[in-house]
Amino acid sequence: MGILPTSDKFPLLVVLNPHSGRKQSLETWENTVKPALNNAKKPFRLIESNTQGYVISYFVDNIKPIITDLAQSLSIVTTSGAADGETIVYPTSAKLQIIVLGGDGTVHEIVNGILKGVEGTGFVTDVFRPEVELSVIPTGTGNAISTSLGVTSVQDAVDRFIAGKTVPLRLMSVTSQNSQLYTVVVNSYGLHCATVYDSEEFRHLGNDRFRQAAMKNVENLKQYEGKLSFFGPAQRYNRTSTSLVETVPAVSNIAQADNKNTAAATLTLPGPFTYLLISKQASLEPGFTPTPFAKTSDDWMDVLAVQNVGQAEIMQMFGSTATGTHVNLEHVEYIKAKVIELETPTQGRLCIDGEFLTIEAGPEGKIRFEVTSDPNIQIFHIFA
Numbered sequence: 001m002g003i004l005p006t007s008d009k010f011p012l013l014v015v016l017n018p019h020s021g022r023k024q025s026l027e028t029w030e031n032t033v034k035p036a037l038n039n040a041k042k043p044f045r046l047i048e049s050n051t052q053g054y055v056i057s058y059f060v061d062n063i064k065p066i067i068t069d070l071a072q073s074l075s076i077v078t079t080s081g082a083a084d085g086e087t088i089v090y091p092t093s094a095k096l097q098i099i100v101l102g103g104d105g106t107v108h109e110i111v112n113g114i115l116k117g118v119e120g121t122g123f124v125t126d127v128f129r130p131e132v133e134l135s136v137i138p139t140g141t142g143n144a145i146s147t148s149l150g151v152t153s154v155q156d157a158v159d160r161f162i163a164g165k166t167v168p169l170r171l172m173s174v175t176s177q178n179s180q181l182y183t184v185v186v187n188s189y190g191l192h193c194a195t196v197y198d199s200e201e202f203r204h205l206g207n208d209r210f211r212q213a214a215m216k217n218v219e220n221l222k223q224y225e226g227k228l229s230f231f232g233p234a235q236r237y238n239r240t241s242t243s244l245v246e247t248v249p250a251v252s253n254i255a256q257a258d259n260k261n262t263a264a265a266t267l268t269l270p271g272p273f274t275y276l277l278i279s280k281q282a283s284l285e286p287g288f289t290p291t292p293f294a295k296t297s298d299d300w301m302d303v304l305a306v307q308n309v310g311q312a313e314i315m316q317m318f319g320s321t322a323t324g325t326h327v328n329l330e331h332v333e334y335i336k337a338k339v340i341e342l343e344t345p346t347q348g349r350l351c352i353d354g355e356f357l358t359i360e361a362g363p364e365g366k367i368r369f370e371v372t373s374d375p376n377i378q379i380f381h382i383f384a
């Protein structure tokens with residue numbers, strides 16, 4: 001007797017955002033994904049998002065009963081023959097499968113809703129730790145996660161789900177004095193954040209909405225004051241050797257760290273920033289690969305930083321992001337790190353997977369980015 005696979009007893013969840021991309025998720029569901037699941041005899045439960053923020057609230061409110069039902073569906077009752085000889089064997093792990101018909105913002109809401117819903121509870125522990133397996137059907141605008149994994153179409157995503165191979169979806173934790181969130185794709189500051197902010201009004205253009213909003217912001221190019229500090233191990237792209245080279249903390253910094261109880265930065269970038277990304281995905285949309293060394297499953301964050309440049313340099317960078325060769329441009333900094341802090345002298349705006357966060361001015365407003373390693377947070381996997 002063994003533990004039954006989830007699909008035999010507990011339905012997979014299908015999260016559908018009808019507003020994603022060019023609003024074709026429902027059609028894709030009805031025409032392609034639902035027939036494929038029916039064919040494969042996979043029972044499902046449909047969760048349709050009816051407003052912005054619905055998905056996050058749904059999981060905050062429902063993840064505990066979902067995990068309870070999932071665990072119970074996998075429990076095994078054994079009888080010894082005696083009247084009171086019934087024993088229930090509970091599982092120590094289980095797979096919760098979720099198909100996402102939406103874009104990266106919907107994945108962001110699922111991940112943050114689940115983690116918020118189980119925070120401070122005993123629902124995810126060493127004794128019982130569910131694995132959440134996400135199948136992202138690319139029906140958003142950028143579809144960064146799918147694009148970075150090489151998923152080329154809706155059918156390709158469905159095929160990968162049916163094939164069943166998954167890889168870890170590594171998260172970034174984003175902490176300020178009064179908030180804590182998880183990022184699945186990208187944190188941005190400066191031109192990219194302003195572009196995402198302005199792109200909503202061009203949603204009807206599909207992928208082109210980012211291009212339209214980017215051009216608007218390049219025309220009125222601004223510099224964004226801030227200091228970026230890197231802690232612990234870091235690798236910096238070296239244009240001469242065309243490779244990532246380990247950056248060792250300066251000796252004075254090590255001494256400082258030993259004397260005080262606070263770590264000194266391995267490296268700092270003084271800003272101001274024209275363009276700044278802290279990313280877990282190589283591509284943010286098809287044909288746009290700003291952080292080409294980023295990997296969905298590794299334990300690094302990839303930083304693309306462009307400091308204090310003009311329109312010509314930005315356009316030159318955009319011109320080579322399709323191939324990733326912009327990392328060789330003089331004004332481009334590319335760094336891999338595990339812990340990063342951003343401090344701005346005045347109030348600023350940070351974009352986290354399309355969601356916006358206010359950065360308060362000065363040291364109190366500092367934002368800390370870390371790759372998560374806690375096994376009770378790192379429960380997400382993605383069909384690849």
Ligand SMILES: Nc1ncnc2c1ncn2[C@@H]1O[C@H](COP(=O)(O)OP(=O)(O)OP(=O)(O)O)[C@@H](O)[C@H]1O
Nearest residue numbers: 021049050051053102103104105106140141142143
């Ligand atoms: N019913 C709804 N009406 C309006 N907005 C919604 C609804 N359901 C969800 N949303 C919001 O839609 C936003 C965008 O979703 P999503 O990220 O999936 O698509 P996208 O922005 O087109 O794709 P991508 O993030 O891949 O570029 C999310 O911020 C989400 O909160």
